[in-house]
Amino acid sequence: MRLPALTLNQKLAVLALALGALALFAQPQRGPFVKLDARELALVVESEVDHVTAAELAAWIVEGRADYRLLDLRTEQDYATYHVPTAENVPLSGLTDYPLQRNEKIMLYSEGGIHSAQAWMLLRAQGYEAVYMVLGGLESWKDEVLFPSLPADADAQARARFERAAQVAKFFGGEARLGSDAAAPAAGAELPKLAAPPPSPGPAAPVAKKKKKEGC
Amino acid sequence: MMTPLFKYGMFGEEFSLLVAFVLGLGFGFCLERAGFGSARKLAAQFYLYDMSVFKVMFTAIVTAMLGVTYLGWIGWLDLGLVYLVPTHLGPQLVGGLVLGVGFVIGGYCPGTSVASLATGRIDAMVYALGIFAGTFVYAEVYPAIKGFVNADAMGQVTLPEVLGLPYGVVVFAVVAIAVVGFWGATKIERWVGSKS
Numbered sequence: 148m149r150l151p152a153l154t155l156n157q158k159l160a161v162l163a164l165a166l167g168a169l170a171l172f173a174q175p176q177r178g179p180f181v182k183l184d185a186r187e188l189a190l191v192v193e194s195e196v197d198h199v200t201a202a203e204l205a206a207w208i209v210e211g212r213a214d215y216r217l218l219d220l221r222t223e224q225d226y227a228t229y230h231v232p233t234a235e236n237v238p239l240s241g242l243t244d245y246p247l248q249r250n251e252k253i254m255l256y257s258e259g260g261i262h263s264a265q266a267w268m269l270l271r272a273q274g275y276e277a278v279y280m281v282l283g284g285l286e287s288w289k290d291e292v293l294f295p296s297l298p299a300d301a302d303a304q305a306r307a308r309f310e311r312a313a314q315v316a317k318f319f320g321g322e323a324r325l326g327s328d329a330a331a332p333a334a335g336a337e338l339p340k341l342a343a344p345p346p347s348p349g350p351a352a353p354v355a356k357k358k359k360k361e362g363c
Numbered sequence: 364m365m366t367p368l369f370k371y372g373m374f375g376e377e378f379s380l381l382v383a384f385v386l387g388l389g390f391g392f393c394l395e396r397a398g399f400g401s402a403r404k405l406a407a408q409f410y411l412y413d414m415s416v417f418k419v420m421f422t423a424i425v426t427a428m429l430g431v432t433y434l435g436w437i438g439w440l441d442l443g444l445v446y447l448v449p450t451h452l453g454p455q456l457v458g459g460l461v462l463g464v465g466f467v468i469g470g471y472c473p474g475t476s477v478a479s480l481a482t483g484r485i486d487a488m489v490y491a492l493g494i495f496a497g498t499f500v501y502a503e504v505y506p507a508i509k510g511f512v513n514a515d516a517m518g519q520v521t522l523p524e525v526l527g528l529p530y531g532v533v534v535f536a537v538v539a540i541a542v543v544g545f546w547g548a549t550k551i552e553r554w555v556g557s558k559s
Contacts, residue, residue, distance in 0.1 A: 160542045166429045167538030171531040175435025175442045274524075 183272045197267060198280040201288040204254060205315050208232055215252040218245075220262045221285070229338040231256065231281075231288055232319065242266055247275065256281035256288070293321030293339065391478040400479040402470025402486055409467045412555045414548035421541045432534050447519040454512050469493060 153161070191197050207215065208231070219226050219234040226236040237245050239262055247253060253275060255263040263280040270278045281288065290296075295312040297305065313323035320339030397419060398404045407413035434440035466472050469490045471479060476494065479487035505512070523530045 156545070160545065163425055163429070163538050164542055166433075167425075167535040170429065170432045170436075170534040170538075171529075173432050173436040173531045173534065175432055175440075175530060 188268070188271055191271075197278075198282045199254065200282050201291045202312070202315075204231070204281050204288075205292040205319065209315060209318055215254055216247065217254045217256070218242075218266075220255060220257040220266055225258070229285075231285070239266055242269060243273065251275075252277040252279070254279050254281060256284045258285050260284045260287075289321075289338075292316060293319055294324055295321075296324040299325075390474070391481060394475055394478040395482060399475045400482050400484065400487075402479070402484075402490075405472070405475060406467060406470045410555075411551050412559065414552050417548050418545055421544055425538055425541045428534060428537060432530070447521065450515075450517040450520050451513065452515045452517060454514055457511075465493075465497075 204217070217231060217234040218237045219230045220237060220239050220242075221230075222238065223236060226234075230236070234256070247270075253270060255266050255270075255278065257263040257266075260280065260283055263284055267278050267280050283290075291312070293316055295309065295316055297309040301309065309323065316323045394400060398415065399419070404413060405416060408416040431440060431442070431445065435442045462472070469476070469486075471487060471490050473494060476487050476490040480491050522528075523533045526533065528536075
């Protein structure tokens with residue numbers, strides 16, 4: 148049996164369709180190069196909508212919200228010693244290959260704030276829209292959430308705030324400090340043991356679990 | 364769309380202009396050979412008795428798209444380096460309409476008018492004057508319409524991103540639309556041709 152002879156146009160159409168069908172499986176590489184909208188980023192930074200405070204993050208975890216990814220940018224050892232509950236460990240160099248969705252809310256923290264600020268820029272440049280830094284990083288998490296302090300001469304309003312902060316600190320295994328204790332540097336304080344994590348923050352990722360798979 | 368060779372630093376500013384000149388000559392030659400140096404043939408597109416412009420444009424889209432897809436898949440081309448014109452939906456719709464109206468009235472689009480001009484056609488020379496006049500007027504009124512021109516900024520977006528579809532699915536869909544479009548365009552040509 149002979150196939151009907153095809154015109155040149157028909158042959159080209161068949162070729163295009165075949166290439167198009169094969170392209171269904173194509174995964175073109177984007178490479179490590181990125182484009183920046185410098186003006187937009189400058190505006191975002193200037194209007195201070197690029198970060199959340201440690202206290203805000205703590206409130207989210209207490210509420211058991213699961214609509215965010217919290218990334219710990221420190222080394223594996225630091226992460227193993229202590230990390231904020233629900234955090235995933237991602238070294239800075241592995242960030243661009245880490246499975247993240249562009250529509251996810253991504254929170255970043257490092258020891259201070261420099262690495263998270265740099266990572267913020269990398270992710271924004273790659274088109275991740277909802278990226279936030281935890282202001283002050285783990286240092287401020289320790290000072291504000293784990294070991295909040297109240298000066299001796301605080302007024303009633305500050306005391307009420309401190310009461311709430313003390314409850315949050317307890318939730319995360321920390322300890323609030325009053326009066327003269329407050330002068331003691333938080334760095335000297337014992338970090339909560341990871342073996343006894345705080346009550347599960349709802350549907351968020353388990354505390355010690357690393358490298359959560361895609362699909363949440 | 365620009366090739367990223369320049370960005371890779373494979374050649375400098377002056378040489379890139381030379382490359383652009385050679386590519387432009389080739390482009391103009393092909394346009395002329397395809398009959399696109401004639402305003403009659405181009406305007407015929409809008410009266411539906413010669414769909415060559417549609418077919419050529421869609422062929423170019425499919426060819427370039429498949430080429431970019433496969434080069435990117437093989438790893439020879441970093442798609443992150445390919446320049447995309449930022450999308451401003453409203454202003455670009457209006458701009459497209461202005462260009463389209465000018466196309467029907469003048470019988471050329473900017474590229475074909477230059478190719479036609481090179482062959483000595485007088486109507487193309489008049490059209491080129493129109494381009495300069497239009498550019499001048501646009502530059503003069505730009506401060507007044509600046510807000511509108513920069514409205515609806517969507518950044519450098521691609522169809523897979525906007526539609527939320529995998530890259531390959533969009534590629535296949537565009538090829539399928541093109542093939543069906545070619546078939547339909549030929550039908551329309553015959554139908555319009557038989558009526559006149």
